[in-house]
Amino acid sequence: MPKIIGLTGGIASGKSAVAAILRELGGPVVDADQVAREVVEPGTPALAEIVERWGQDVLDADGRLDRKKLGALVFGDDEARRALNAITHPRIAAASQHKIAELAAAGANTIIYEAALIVENKLHAGMSALIVVSVPPELQLQRLMERDGIGATEAQARVDAQLPLADKVAVADHVIDNSGSPKDTRRLVEALWTEIK
Numbered sequence: 001m002p003k004i005i006g007l008t009g010g011i012a013s014g015k016s017a018v019a020a021i022l023r024e025l026g027g028p029v030v031d032a033d034q035v036a037r038e039v040v041e042p043g044t045p046a047l048a049e050i051v052e053r054w055g056q057d058v059l060d061a062d063g064r065l066d067r068k069k070l071g072a073l074v075f076g077d078d079e080a081r082r083a084l085n086a087i088t089h090p091r092i093a094a095a096s097q098h099k100i101a102e103l104a105a106a107g108a109n110t111i112i113y114e115a116a117l118i119v120e121n122k123l124h125a126g127m128s129a130l131i132v133v134s135v136p137p138e139l140q141l142q143r144l145m146e147r148d149g150i151g152a153t154e155a156q157a158r159v160d161a162q163l164p165l166a167d168k169v170a171v172a173d174h175v176i177d178n179s180g181s182p183k184d185t186r187r188l189v190e191a192l193w194t195e196i197k
Contacts, residue, residue, distance in 0.1 A: 003110045004100065004126075005196060008118040009133030010165040011158055012144035014178035014185065018133050019114045021189040028108045030099045032092055032115030039091040040065045049087045076157050089121070110196060119168045131192065132172035134165055135179045 007022070007029075009015035019029050040047045042063045050058060050065065054073055060066040074080040096113065103111050113127070124130040135143070137159075144155040169175055174192055178185050 002100075002104045002108050003128035003196075005110060005112050006118045006124050006127045006130040007112050007114040007133070008116060008124075008130065008168060009178075010135075010140055010162055010168070011116070012140050012147055013133045013135045013165060014143075014176075015114060015116070015133045017182070017185065018131070018176055018178065018189055019112065021186055022112055022193060025190065025193045027110065027112050027193060028103045029112040029114055030096055030103070032096055032113070032117075035092050035095045035099065036088060039088060039095055046087055046091050050084070053083060053087070075154075075161055081161070116162070119171055120163050124171060129173040129196070130171060131174045131176060132165075132168045133176045133178050134169050135177075137165070139179055140165065 007015060007019055009018075016031075016033070019031060023029050040050065047065055050070065054070065058066055058070045058073070070084070074084050096115075100111055100113065112131075113123075115123070118124050118127075118130065140159060141152065141155050144150070144158060145152060148155070150158075174196075176185065176188050176192065
């Protein structure tokens, strides 16, 4: 069985940037966000259930899920978020397991599983190790506003919808401080990957 290493962080903490560096270094990465997009492609049962629950307005002109529109409906509404998670999470978990099995069959002995909700869903308990990408709260807010073109109130609501970053850091085996330059982060990730391998 390969080692499964969890990779998580808060929204806009730089988890995807760290995953990209790990990929460049030869680390096989299963990206739960990418899987989440795949399970709601047009024609999938998950998309049909989402449309049934929230209506055609959550689709774009091409019949694809408009994640911003759906996000606006579920962020800040615990019941709506739970309903969405009930539709998507089991499918994301199953598809992720399938991708991990494919990588293992291809000979990978260490696989990175990148996902936002590893700690919330207690997935780290069954993993070999957990990497948490961390930034100070004010930098996280600033990056989120810049990345998504949203105001401070909406950005704070999105941060508040997740488990505090400090709670994730508390259960981490490895912490990548992503508050420096991209070069600093890369150096940290390279050192960690060498250690993990």
